[in-house]
Amino acid sequence: MEIEKIVFAEKLALFQDLWSPKIVAQMNAVHFKLARIKGEFVWHSHPETDEVFIVIEGEFEMELQEKTLHLKAGEMCVIPKGVEHRPAAMDECVVLLVEPAGTVNTGDAGGERTAAHDEWI
């Protein structure tokens, strides 16, 4: 397989839909996914895995049960497995998710905001 660099700006030009992570890279069994987020997501947790959010553009709030983290570009957080969380962004924000291949965006919550499957771009 040809080794190429991944340019976030080029990948972001390929989609506009919100809350629909797109896979841009894979390291072993771990996926790197770019997502545009705006508004409030659903409360959920991932019983089987930790999940990483790295802010690429803008800022967002990660609501946890006891507190809220305010994250902006140049910052990241790790949500441990099983911990309830809800991302929310006042204005559109771009995050890079890092999590095992097959992780579902709504975790244990399911519902209409579950992405059918994560798409490679």
Added chain:
Amino acid sequence: MEIEKIVFAEKLALFQDLWSPKIVAQMNAVHFKLARIKGEFVWHSHPETDEVFIVIEGEFEMELQEKTLHLKAGEMCVIPKGVEHRPAAMDECVVLLVEPAGTVNTGDAGGERTAAHDEWI
């Protein structure tokens, strides 16, 4: 464990040494490591794992046997397991490495530039 955000600028203020990755986060068995790089590293490969480089500040070159990738902030690359590579930076550059816990910086090459062990900051 208290969940806190990780601020790259705060972490970078804690060290100045080059080619000595510092662990800033862990997702399952995967480490996220900030490294300052400048000059040429050694040619090496990681026979057991892929390795991710995300550029946080500046730019660097990832030399491969058939070509060289030029990467700058907002870009990343995945070096597949077993692939010989050598990072090199004309000016100081900050990268976020993502790789399994225990991955050694010099891979199969060893030698004096092997970091004794990766330190959490």
